[in-house]
Each structure stands twice: as structure tokens, then as C-alpha cells.
Amino acid sequence: GAGVSQSPSNKVTEKGKDVELRCDPISGHTALYWYRQRLGQGLEFLIYFQGNSAPDKSGLPSDRFSAERTGESVSTLTIQRTQQEDSAVYLCASTKPPGAGVGEQFFGPGTRLTVL
Amino acid sequence: KNEVEQSPQNLTAQEGEFITINCSYSVGISALHWLQQHPGGGIVSLFMLSSGKKKHGRLIATINIQEKHSSLHITASHPRDSAVYICAGNNNDMRFGAGTRLTVKP
Numbered sequence: 001g002a003g004v005s006q007s008p009s010n011k012v013t014e015k016g017k018d019v020e021l022r023c024d025p026i027s028g029h030t031a032l033y034w035y036r037q038r039l040g041q042g043l044e045f046l047i048y049f050q051g052n053s054a055p056d057k058s059g060l061p062s063d064r065f066s067a068e069r070t071g072e073s074v075s076t077l078t079i080q081r082t083q084q085e086d087s088a089v090y091l092c093a094s095t096k097p098p099g100a101g102v103g104e105q106f107f108g109p110g111t112r113l114t115v116l
Numbered sequence: 117k118n119e120v121e122q123s124p125q126n127l128t129a130q131e132g133e134f135i136t137i138n139c140s141y142s143v144g145i146s147a148l149h150w151l152q153q154h155p156g157g158g159i160v161s162l163f164m165l166s167s168g169k170k171k172h173g174r175l176i177a178t179i180n181i182q183e184k185h186s187s188l189h190i191t192a193s194h195p196r197d198s199a200v201y202i203c204a205g206n207n208n209d210m211r212f213g214a215g216t217r218l219t220v221k222p
Contacts, residue, residue, distance in 0.1 A: 033210065043202065043212040056209055089157065105149065105210075107159040 002026070004108035006092050012114045013082055021077045021111045025094030031103060032075050034067055035091040037110075043091070049075060082115045089113070119143045120205050122213035129220050135190040137216045139203035146207045148179050148186045153200040153215070162188070164206070193220045 005024045013019050025032050034046040045059045049069040060066070064082075069075040079086055089110040095103030120141045129135055139148070150162040163170050163177040165186070170177050174193075179186040190197055200215040 035210070042214045043204070043210075045210045045212070048209060059209060091159065093159075103147075104164045105151070105161045107151075107161070109158060 004092055004094055004106050006090075006108040006111050008111060009109065010112045010114075012116065014116050015084060016081055018078065018080045019082055019113060021079075021090050021113070023075045023077070023092030023094075023108060025073065025075070025092070026096070026106055027073075028096065029094035029106070030072065030097050031095040032069060033093045033095075033105065034075070034077050035093070036061075036088045037091060038088045046077070046090075079113075082113075084115050087113055087115045118214065119211045120203060120213040122201075122203055122216050124216060125214065126217045127219070129193050129218070131194055131220055131222050133193050133220075135193050135197075135218065135220075137188045137201050137203075137218070139186045139188070139213055141184050141186075141203075141205045141211070143205055143211060144207060145205035145211075147205075149204045149206055149210070150177050150186070150188050151202040151204065153202060155199065159202075162201075190218075193218075195220045195222050 007022045031050050033048045036044045047054050047057055047067050051072050052069050064080045067077045089112050091110045092108040093105040123138050147164050147166045149164050152160045152162050165179050174191045176189040198219050200217050202215045203213045205211045
């Protein structure tokens with residue numbers, strides 16, 4: 001079946017604008033993760049969902065970042081008032097049941113965000 | 117000090133060589149992941165393990181829970197193995213190592 005998909009694949013925005021990034025996990029995958037990778041740097045954990053709830057939001061870099069998940073399916077990551085330091089590739093991954101916060105990760109292709 | 121440390125940072129090998137990448141972690145985890153990031157940026161999960169050893173083709177991953185250490189081995193390395201290899205500790209969240217950039221020369 002289809003893998004994890006993300007949209008858009010690329011997003012260029014001006015500083016101060018809001019952006020919304022979307023992740024469609026593999027159907028039936030209960031857990032969903034958001035990560036960030038700045039240019040030339042390692043992966044950073046942002047948030048994970050078990051079902052529609054996010055037990056731990058402490059990885060979000062600031063209160064400008066928020067995420068939600070509905071229907072145990074699609075998730076959106078919203079960045080308000082974007083800053084240049086938000087420029088990065090944002091990656092989503094999902095895990096198959098039982099998930100429960102631990103499971104083999106299936107990664108999406110990422111959204112490359114550039115804030116001018 | 118990072119909670120997940122990898123070594124080496126960079127590794128260059130000749131085709132056919134046996135390769136070992138090491139990962140040490142200082143946090144409690146439920147599982148340890150090894151990921152491969154291709155030059156184009158795509159990430160693939162290689163292994164998830166919580167004990168012992170797993171093998172897939174030419175790749176072998178081991179973990180020692182008591183020592184909080186894991187290794188990824190590649191036998192008979194090939195240029196197509198060139199990638200960044202990342203270990204990560206999983207306990208609801210994910211704590212990533214900085215990655216090991218492997219270059220295998222023909």
C-alpha cells in the first residue's frame with residue numbers, strides 16, 4: 001500500500017507568515033511522529049501522537065509550533081509567525097500497532113520549509 | 117553531553133570491507149532504532165531492537181542493554197551502502213544520535 005505522504009514537498013514563505021504542514025500516515029498506523037532536520041544537522045524530535053492525543057509536547061521548539069491529529073489519521077503541524085531559524089526539512093513518521101510510542105518507523109519524504 | 121552518542125562521525129571504507137558503527141546512550145529506552153538516510157534525504161528504518169541481535173541481509177545490529185550500547189555492522193560493504201546511519205533511542209519520544217556518514221569507495 002501507500003507509504004507515509006507529506007504535503008507540500010516544498011514551501012517557501014516570508015518571515016512572519018503562518019504555515020501548515022500535512023502528514024498522511026500509513027492507514028492503520030496508530031502512532032505518528034513529527035521531526036525536524038535543519039540543514040547539515042541531525043534529526044530533532046518535535047512531537048508524537050498516540051491516536052489523536054499527544055502525550056508529550058515538550059519537544060516543540062516554541063509556542064509558535066502546534067500540531068494536531070484527527071481521526072487517528074492525518075496530522076498537521078502549524079508554525080505561526082515563522083522565523084528564519086524555522087527553515088528545515090520537517091519529517092513525519094508513523095508506526096504500526098501496537099505502536100504505544102515504540103515501533104518501527106515509516107518515514108515520509110519530508111517538507112522542505114524555507115523562510116525568507 | 118548528548119544522550120545518544122555515535123562513533124565515528126565519518127567513515128570511509130573500501131568496497132568489501134567490514135564496517136562497524138557504534139552507538140551509546142545514557143537514557144532509559146524501550147527500543148533502539150537504526151536508520152539510514154540516503155544522500156537524497158529519504159530515511160529508511162533498518163532495525164528496531166530491544167535486546168540481542170538482528171540480521172537483515174548484509175546488515176547486523178546488536179544491543180547490550182546492560183552496557184547501553186548498540187552496534188551496526190555491514191558485511192561486504194558496497195558503494196550503495198554510502199549513506200548517513202543514525203541511531204535513536206525510543207521511549208515514546210525519540211533521541212537521535214548525530215549520525216555517521218559512511219562512504220564506501222569502489
